[in-house]
Amino acid sequence: MVSERAGPALLEMRGISKHFGGLQALNGVDLTLHAGELLAIVGDNGAGKSTLIKILTGVYAASEGAITMDGQPVSIPNRRASIELGIDAVYQNLALVDYLTAPENVYLGNELKRSFLGIPVLDNGAMREKAARLLKDRLGISLGNIDQHAFFLSGGQRQAVAIGRALIQETVRILILDEPTAALGPEETRRMLEVVQRLKGKEMGLIMISHQLEDVFELSDRIMVLRNGRLAGVRRTADTSRQEVLGLIVGSIRDGEAEAGAGSAVAS
Numbered sequence: 001m002v003s004e005r006a007g008p009a010l011l012e013m014r015g016i017s018k019h020f021g022g023l024q025a026l027n028g029v030d031l032t033l034h035a036g037e038l039l040a041i042v043g044d045n046g047a048g049k050s051t052l053i054k055i056l057t058g059v060y061a062a063s064e065g066a067i068t069m070d071g072q073p074v075s076i077p078n079r080r081a082s083i084e085l086g087i088d089a090v091y092q093n094l095a096l097v098d099y100l101t102a103p104e105n106v107y108l109g110n111e112l113k114r115s116f117l118g119i120p121v122l123d124n125g126a127m128r129e130k131a132a133r134l135l136k137d138r139l140g141i142s143l144g145n146i147d148q149h150a151f152f153l154s155g156g157q158r159q160a161v162a163i164g165r166a167l168i169q170e171t172v173r174i175l176i177l178d179e180p181t182a183a184l185g186p187e188e189t190r191r192m193l194e195v196v197q198r199l200k201g202k203e204m205g206l207i208m209i210s211h212q213l214e215d216v217f218e219l220s221d222r223i224m225v226l227r228n229g230r231l232a233g234v235r236r237t238a239d240t241s242r243q244e245v246l247g248l249i250v251g252s253i254r255d256g257e258a259e260a261g262a263g264s265a266v267a268s
């Protein structure tokens with residue numbers, strides 16, 4: 001079970017605070033993520049979810065706090081550092097370049113090359129084939145016409161291509177999904193949940209931010225609740241209920257000891 005593991009966690013964030021001028025967006029937040037688990041982060045608008053994730057992806061520097069991976073201290077001063085540590089995030093809308101095809105998007109910045117008369121040229125055939133295989137085999141998504149521009153893809157297909165882009169960096173160890181089903185219809189939401197389900201259970205740690213408690217309860221191993229920039233509680237999904245999580249979100253349930261990390265479930 002995820003709560004009783006030997007050895008250091010894949011990721012630990014300890015005492016993370018973030019000020020924006022006078023506004024304290026995060027206040028002493030702890031987060032633990034194990035390899036192979038999906039941790040959901042929930043909380044009301046402005047609770048600090050995106051800010052916490054942006055600290056992990058090097059978009060913001062924390063005002064206070066420490067981060068370790070495999071028990072080793074790390075610093076994440078910028079986006080590049082987070083990628084080098086194997087941390088990547090998929091955002092709903094910024095994810096794709098509309099005038100590129102799905103394979104071009106998957107390999108954007110990591111293009112495959114072949115040698116032509118001693119000169120490196122783009123290996124479009126290999127990118128097409130590998131991207132199609134990745135989307136189909138690992139994510140269970142077929143695009144129909146793989147050569148059409150991303151502009152014409154549906155929301156769920158776009159999201160899958162964005163996840164594919166993160167996955168071809170084979171070093172990815174922590175994948176963050178920020179509202180993966182936010183803009184999707186019911187059918188696409190279902191497919192996206194299946195995509196996320198397929199990613200689970202490998203060595204990768206997944207963090208999913210979501211306002212959709214249905215999705216959270218279906219997919220997550222643990223649920224972390226933020227309220228007004230503080231950790232309101234962490235629960236094992238199997239040991240909690242929607243009522244309890246909602247109570248933590250709005251503050252009608254107070255967690256006496258909102259300890260972070262594994263084994264913190266105090267289900268009633």
Ligand SMILES: Nc1ncnc2c1ncn2[C@@H]1O[C@H](COP(=O)(O)OP(=O)(O)OP(=O)(O)O)[C@@H](O)[C@H]1O
Nearest residue numbers: 020023024025043044045046047048049050051052
């Ligand atoms: N760059 C910034 N400058 C100033 N304040 C910011 C900045 N980014 C976030 N904030 C503030 O920090 C707080 C937390 O915002 P954050 O975006 O982390 O919330 P969230 O939990 O992701 O909310 P939502 O569910 O609406 O996405 C909010 O009060 C927000 O206005």
Ligand SMILES: [Mg+2]
Nearest residue numbers: 046049050051
């Ligand atoms: Mg947000």
